[in-house]
Amino acid sequence: MKLYVKYAALSYLKYFFILLIALECFYVGIDVLTNLKDFPSSANTALLYIALTAAVALSYTLPLSLIFALILMGFNMIRSNELVSFYALGVSKNALIIPPFLIALAITAGFIALNSTPFAYALKFQKNLTDLSPTGGDMFLKFEGKYIYIKALNGKNANDITIFNIGDNSVASRSHASSGEYAGKIWHLRDVNTTTLPVQLKLGGSGLKSEFSAQSEALKGFDPSSIASVYDTSNVYSIRDALRSIRTFSHQGVNISTIKASLYNMIFFPLFAPLAVLVLYYYLPVTGRFFNLALLSFGFFIATLCAWGVLFVLIRFSLNGVIIPELGIIVPITALLGFAAFLVFKHR
Secondary structure, eight states: OOHHHHHHHHHHHHHHHHHHHHHHHHHHHHHHHHTSTTOOSSHHHHHHHHHHHHHHHHHHHHHHHHHHHHHHHHHHHHHTTHHHHHHHTTOOHHHHHHHHHHHHHHHHHHHHHHTTSGGGGHHHHHHTSSOOSOSEEEEEEEETTEEEEEEEEETTEEEEEEEEEEETTEEEEEEEEEEEEEETTEEEEEEEEEEEOOSSOOTTSOOOEEEEEEEEEEOTTOOHHHHHHHTOTTOOOOHHHHHHHHHHHTTTTOOOHHHHHHHHHHHTGGGHHHHHHHHHHTTSOSOSTTSOHHHHHHHHHHHHHHHHHHHHHHHHHHHTTSSOHIIIIIHHHHHHHHHHHHHHHHTO
């Protein structure tokens, strides 16, 4: 490993960890002070609450720490004339940014991978440490031409399930189950009463047919986690659950724009940090002789916060359905990627 690569990588990591720990402590401290009246009395619960709060804070502190670390490292090297010395020794501008950029990209990729795990639900766990109530009630959904009503859903178990089978734009049959369990990608219903309507309603024709079954199978692929995601107003998903919900309801007439916005937020928004690291680096001055470094570094911090704030607002608009998620999330990140690629090509 070349000496300048090792030096740049270690310097960047040092500033990153200092900033991350400081921002995490600040966020957790403010949260604890704000919620001091409702703070858990149990020591174990309190520690769990603090750990979950720190996990929630990562979505805000991690990208800012990655970007601020580059700014601090860059201006420290400018102040000590290390940056201009590297350039004088023949290290190209593109070569010097590779170690910090790859580190930021690797950390961001790890954070995106975490969003595929229960880590993504840290905010929900934080707010519901002792809440063991069912996920929701009075759910009415459409799936594969059927309309399903669920009175209460708790994990993979449900109570009072009613299924309306539709044929020729009218109700063909109605099935009611007292309870059901989702196992083997299919619902196993118990105590099922099925009422079948006649195909043609005419005087003297066949009437209603009623059947009872102690056990029955129905709704293959109707995943309960997807049901809970659609009825979850907190817009909190993991990447896996979001993809599962989109696959389940994309052709069922259900509005999935919020789920797509949440998915794009978990996959594309974290990429803002490594791309911003790349862009800001190319605007660092070579020497501080002609600049007020304190004022200039302050401007870099403000520019970072403004860009991050604009993107955050666009994401909130996407989650609330004000704009389509592709326009609010993917387009800005793609534009930032294109601009970063242009700067790299320009300084090759």
